Every structure is written in C-alpha cells, then in structure tokens.
Amino acid sequence: MTRGEREALSQRICNFYIDSSNNSVKTTVNYFKKQNIPQTTIYNILRKYRQHGTTKYLPKSGRPYKISDKQLDGLVKSVNNRCGLSQRKLGRRFGVHHSTISRTLRKRTSVVIRKRRKAPKMNSEDQESRARKNCGKMYRKLLRGCDYHHNGNYLFWPDLASAHYSNLVKERLHKKNVPFVACQDNPPNVPQARPIETVWALLERKLYENNWEAKNLDALARRIKQKAKELDQ
DSSP states (O other): OOHHHHHHHHHHHHHHHHHTSSSOHHHHHHHHHTTTOOHHHHHHHHHHHHHHSOOSOOOOOOSOOSSOHHHHHHHHHHHTTOOSOOHHHHHHHHTSOHHHHHHHHHHHOOOOOOOOOOOOOOOOHHHHHHHHHHHHHHHHHHHGGGOTTSTTOOOBOOOSOGGGGSHHHHHHHHHTTOOBOOGGGSOSSOGGGOHHHHHHHHHHHHHTGGGOOOSSHHHHHHHHHHHHHHHTO
16 A cells, blocks of 8 residues: 555545544444454554544654754864865764764755865876877967967867867857867876966865855955965965
8 A cells, every 4th residue: 555545545534533433433443344444554543643633644753863953063164165074084073973974964954075086197008198299289389479368369278077068168169259279189187287277276275264155256256366366475
C-alpha cells in the first residue's frame, strides 16, 4: 500500500468513525474488517486520530543535531568565502566527525565547501610540446611591435574552460569585435604563462581576509579597489 492509499484509507475510516458510527471504535472496526482491512491497521489509525486529531503523517524528531545553532554560526563564519579548508580539521575543532561537518553545511546552510585542487602536471609529451609551441606563438603575437595594450588594442586570453569557448561566448566576442585567442592556439595548463592567475589568488585572499563579507555590490566594489591598491605597495 502506497502512502497516498494509506492516507485515503485513514481518511475513510475517520470519516466513518465521526459520521456513521457515533464515535464507536468497535462499530468502525467491525465495518472495515468486512472489507478485509486488518484489525490492527484500523485500531492504529483510530488511535492516532484520537491522540492527535489528524490522519496525516506528522513530522518525527529524527536524528538530534550534533552541532548547536551557536556552533553553526561559528562554523559558517569559518568556511564562508574561503576555499581549501579541511573538513577533518573542522571536525576536530568542533568535536565531531568530518562527515557531520559536510552533512550540516549541506542540509542546514547554503555554504558550499570547495576543495582546493592542484593544477595537473604536464606528464604527457604531447601536452608539453603543445604548450611550448602555443606559448611561443602567443608571445610572438603579443610582443610583435607592442601592438596590443596601446591605443585601445588588446587581445582577450581566456583559459581553456569549456564555458569560455561556448558558442554564446564566441558570438558575443565577435559581435563586440573583441579579438581572442583561439582554442586550438591556447596553451594548456601553463600557470607560469598566466601571471594574472597569481594576482587573482592574492587579491581574493586579501579581499576575504578576517572572514570579511560583502553586504552589497557597492561595498564589494570598494573593497576590491582598496585591496587592489594594496597589491602595488
């Protein structure tokens, strides 16, 4: 019997109990026993109705929380806007298993823990050859006569994320006349050739230090400008 069928049966039994049997349990049980409904089921439904006044499923207590609301606030402040945190260390800090940390954040908050991953090494000879070839091509193109970054000339150099080369993005770049590096000419996994990635990492670290949180977009913009100036000092 499905949950919907059980709820419908419970409603039928309670309606008969109220309207037709003059609140007689015995009469109700005898009536539905003739319909091949187990006696225990009828008694359980009537007992629940008489105790709680409803036939619907009631919420159960479930597993008690191992992390209190106050501890949860501290946990959120510890992990919000930060990446690379160890859930095992957080578990030792709060005296719970690391799976409890993961489950608590997933079910009781909107915070997502992102694991820091190292860039893969270029073990493949083909990949290394492609990186050297395309890096040389890129820098020759950028440094030839210093054509770019002067008088409004520029070249957009995305990484190899598939989203950056989607049809929608490429159509937008072509529409705005933005020159960009073609996917086949873009060197793979060469962080040394993209020093801007280091700048973004340093800026992000400064931006969210001491668990700072942005209240609105204007506050975030001011914070970015302030911390960007500190990078030059």
